[in-house]
Amino acid sequence: MFTGIIEDLGVVTNLETEKDNLHITIKSNITGELKIDQSVSHNGVCLTVVDINAEEYTVTAINETLQKSNIGDLQIESIVNLERAMKLGDRLDGHIVQGHVDQTATCISVESENGSWVFTFEYDTSLSNITIEKGSITVNGVSLTVVNSKPNQFSVAIIPYTYEHTSFKDMKVSDIVNLEFDVVGKYVKRLFEMNN
Structure with missing residues (x-):
């Protein structure tokens, strides 16, 4: 974990x-x-x-x-x-991440926003993964908050500290990234599918 x-x-x-x-x-x-x-x-x-x-x-x-x-x-x-891996009893500063990649996505946009950056990613919807506005997503292992959630894409806002201390500083349009969708959302989606 x-x-x-x-x-x-x-x-x-x-x-x-x-x-x-x-x-x-x-x-x-x-x-x-x-x-x-x-x-x-x-x-x-x-x-x-x-x-x-x-x-x-x-x-x-x-x-x-x-x-x-x-x-x-x-x-x-x-x-x-x-x-x-996290230690039992540590603070959960990000969100629960299993380290099990659900799928990859392509970076389609990098925009500088006066001290921060907005990265937009597009992913294949055939695997039925979803994001929600202000929900959690893991991009290349980094716990982030979803903004501008759409059926096949989403954006994340990156603060200067995260930009400098992760691989986001080297990321460019067309790069492939790993996505792990929120584990709670995956269970809710699965339960919904089983009941329909």
């Missing part, structure tokens, strides 16, 4: 394919606090630490993860939003 509050920006230092799996090595300031078998969110994708070597650690993404997220698009020197 995560909160969507990014702890660090990691840098991809190595990518190694083994059958359908991708081993991703990342250099991070939090590596020294990690342990083997620990869950860490990478751009919103929960991956397990399988190796640690000095300032670098390695995680493995299986084929399903590569198909449903932007993890397969990572390259050497890619910047990755990182968050360790």
Whole structure:
């Protein structure tokens, strides 16, 4: 379980394919606090630490993860939003995030708004995921509030702190991002579908 509050920006230092799996090595300031078998969110994708070597650690993404997220698009020197799993008893500063990406979206607009930024994303509606105005959404692991919710797109407003401390500072139009829709909304949607 995560909160969507990014702890660090990691840098991809190595990518190694083994059958359908991708081993991703990342250099991070939090590596020294990690342990083997620990869950860490990478751009919103929960991956397990399988190796640690000095300032670098390695995680493995299986084929399903590569198909449903932007993890397969990572390259050497890619910047990755990182968050360790929350501790029981900590404040929930973002919202409940599972680290299970529902689908990807495309950034279709980046607008500077006198000290903040508005990013707009478009996603495929065939998976029946929805956003609601002022609801929660996770974009590349970052807990955000939805503005301008539409059937196949939404926007988020990014404050300077979030812009500087996440991969939003490098994001541009046409970039693919990971989305995790609000878990409460997913359960409500499922219950509604079962009763109709």
